[in-house]
Amino acid sequence: MMQLSDRYEKLKNGLKGMLEFRKRHRVKLKRYLLITMHILGVVSSFDAVMNTRTSQGAIAWVVSLNTLPVVAVPAYWVFGSNDFDNYIEERRSHREKLRPLAQRLMREEGVSAVELQDQSPLANSLRSLSLLPITHSNKVELLVDGRNTYDSIFESILEAESYALVQFYIIRDDDTGQRFRDLLIEKARQGVAVYLLYDDYGCIDIGEDYLAPLRSAGVRVSSFLDLVGPANGLQLNFRNHRKIVIVDGAVGFVGGLNVGDEYLGLHPELTPWRDSHVKVSGPVVTYLQIPFVEDWHWATGEWLETLDWNPVDKAIVNETSPKIDPQGVSAICVPSGPSDDVQTCNLFYQAAINAAEKRIWLSTPYFVPDESFIHALQLAALRGVEVKLIIPENSDSTLVNLSMQSYFAELHQLGIEIYRYQEGFLHQKVMLVDDHFCAYGSANLDNRSFRLNFEVMVGFFSKDFARKTEAMLTEDMANSQLAPEGQLLDRNLFYRFSVRVSRLLAPIQ
Numbered sequence: 001m002m003q004l005s006d007r008y009e010k011l012k013n014g015l016k017g018m019l020e021f022r023k024r025h026r027v028k029l030k031r032y033l034l035i036t037m038h039i040l041g042v043v044s045s046f047d048a049v050m051n052t053r054t055s056q057g058a059i060a061w062v063v064s065l066n067t068l069p070v071v072a073v074p075a076y077w078v079f080g081s082n083d084f085d086n087y088i089e090e091r092r093s094h095r096e097k098l099r100p101l102a103q104r105l106m107r108e109e110g111v112s113a114v115e116l117q118d119q120s121p122l123a124n125s126l127r128s129l130s131l132l133p134i135t136h137s138n139k140v141e142l143l144v145d146g147r148n149t150y151d152s153i154f155e156s157i158l159e160a161e162s163y164a165l166v167q168f169y170i171i172r173d174d175d176t177g178q179r180f181r182d183l184l185i186e187k188a189r190q191g192v193a194v195y196l197l198y199d200d201y202g203c204i205d206i207g208e209d210y211l212a213p214l215r216s217a218g219v220r221v222s223s224f225l226d227l228v229g230p231a232n233g234l235q236l237n238f239r240n241h242r243k244i245v246i247v248d249g250a251v252g253f254v255g256g257l258n259v260g261d262e263y264l265g266l267h268p269e270l271t272p273w274r275d276s277h278v279k280v281s282g283p284v285v286t287y288l289q290i291p292f293v294e295d296w297h298w299a300t301g302e303w304l305e306t307l308d309w310n311p312v313d314k315a316i317v318n319e320t321s322p323k324i325d326p327q328g329v330s331a332i333c334v335p336s337g338p339s340d341d342v343q344t345c346n347l348f349y350q351a352a353i354n355a356a357e358k359r360i361w362l363s364t365p366y367f368v369p370d371e372s373f374i375h376a377l378q379l380a381a382l383r384g385v386e387v388k389l390i391i392p393e394n395s396d397s398t399l400v401n402l403s404m405q406s407y408f409a410e411l412h413q414l415g416i417e418i419y420r421y422q423e424g425f426l427h428q429k430v431m432l433v434d435d436h437f438c439a440y441g442s443a444n445l446d447n448r449s450f451r452l453n454f455e456v457m458v459g460f461f462s463k464d465f466a467r468k469t470e471a472m473l474t475e476d477m478a479n480s481q482l483a484p485e486g487q488l489l490d491r492n493l494f495y496r497f498s499v500r501v502s503r504l505l506a507p508i509q
Helices: 002-051 054-066 069-080 084-107 122-130 145-158 173-187 208-214 284-300 345-354 369-380 397-404 408-412 446-453 461-478 493-506
Strands: 133-143 163-168 193-198 220-223 243-249 251-255 276-281 329-336 359-363 386-392 417-421 430-433 438-441 455-461 480-481
Touching: 002 054, 054 069, 054 493, 084 220, 122 329, 122 345, 133 145, 133 461, 145 173, 145 243, 145 251, 145 276, 145 417, 145 461, 163 173, 163 284, 163 408, 173 193, 173 208, 193 284, 208 220, 220 284, 220 408, 243 284, 251 455, 276 284, 276 438, 284 329, 284 455, 329 345, 345 359, 345 369, 345 430, 345 438, 345 446, 345 455, 359 461, 386 461, 397 493, 408 417, 417 461, 430 461, 438 461, 461 480
Parallel strands: 163 193, 193 220, 359 386, 386 417
Antiparallel strands: 133 276, 133 329, 163 243, 243 251, 251 276, 251 438, 329 455, 359 430, 417 480, 430 438, 438 455
């Protein structure tokens, strides 16, 4: 009996010793892991200082890498580093091979007939930024919200005879996404050349069950970046946020809507969904093809030579005369991306703000800009320009919602009005300048659109279309509440602190 008791005690002590040994080693392992992450945080901080594109972004990364290295180090090597310089050089080399196309189009005989010879500072700035002309003799139609937009896009694709170029940041495998897929399949089977380009991150939930039927029907499908593999996965931060549809080179669509049920007001929380798109026809569509072709060439290596590249053929003509009608809408396509020589997207907005004499109205779901953008708005207000900003009351990002509030005080102090949209989620990206210029597209007023995303905006020089834009934004403001001055002073200390911390992280949002 004593022997069994002794054996039991030895076994119990042995198990106890093993548990204590594992516990000690687990503690040591955690300690070593934490030390390792702090070392990697310091090393990553050096990389951030040397390679991050802005000082604000570098500061934000350095602070987070050294205070929360366990979270920040993996995040930095996925979202922050990405071997940016090599990526930019490779992307630029592709763009430079294609850019002569734009130059040839502008030199082509007859193009002067559709180019607007406006020498205003804003017109000259936009030409230089985009390297594309301002064309007149265009038509534009404003599409408000999802149903109107999808009906128009689907109808135009249904009428395609030669080709359809389709590019979206997000495509959902839901009822809307399946209707969209079935339409592309139908047109491909009719012999129409259909090209579908999607962003890997935005369409991360799209699988082969969705894509395989498209390919089987003859639709040319490509992702913008292949995220499969350890190296390619580090390019996650470079997202193609463009939304472009072009039919037969004659009709084009750009704006804020992707493809999904939420854009029809079916999101479980952010509903109704408030968005805007535009349908354009005329010479500007020729130039809207260029960012798609550049992206397609980058993704596939294929050069789409068979597209319609003659802008003159698309110009509006008088019904009683074969001559081009100069009374059409003047428009310019402004693509932007991280491989540009300058921050095209940021400068596009700032050029318009600086040109404003009477008013500048802006509508965006994400208002997290840099200091230079805030200063541009303040200078506009100081010279007597009416500045109004429309943003959502309820955002799909808590961090963005907090960050946006950190700008209120410095805007309010100069009389800038901030409207918080109440009727659902506001997702449109719209700008109105004075009584003659407005712009629609995919670019938000945040650092991601300014520096990391591939975006596209189309600007319109048209008093008539500016009036339509004014009416739409006036209705949006009627469905909004003015953000009161000093509203943060009424919130508790923790909330105000969270707002300030979110502002520090703005450059990496």
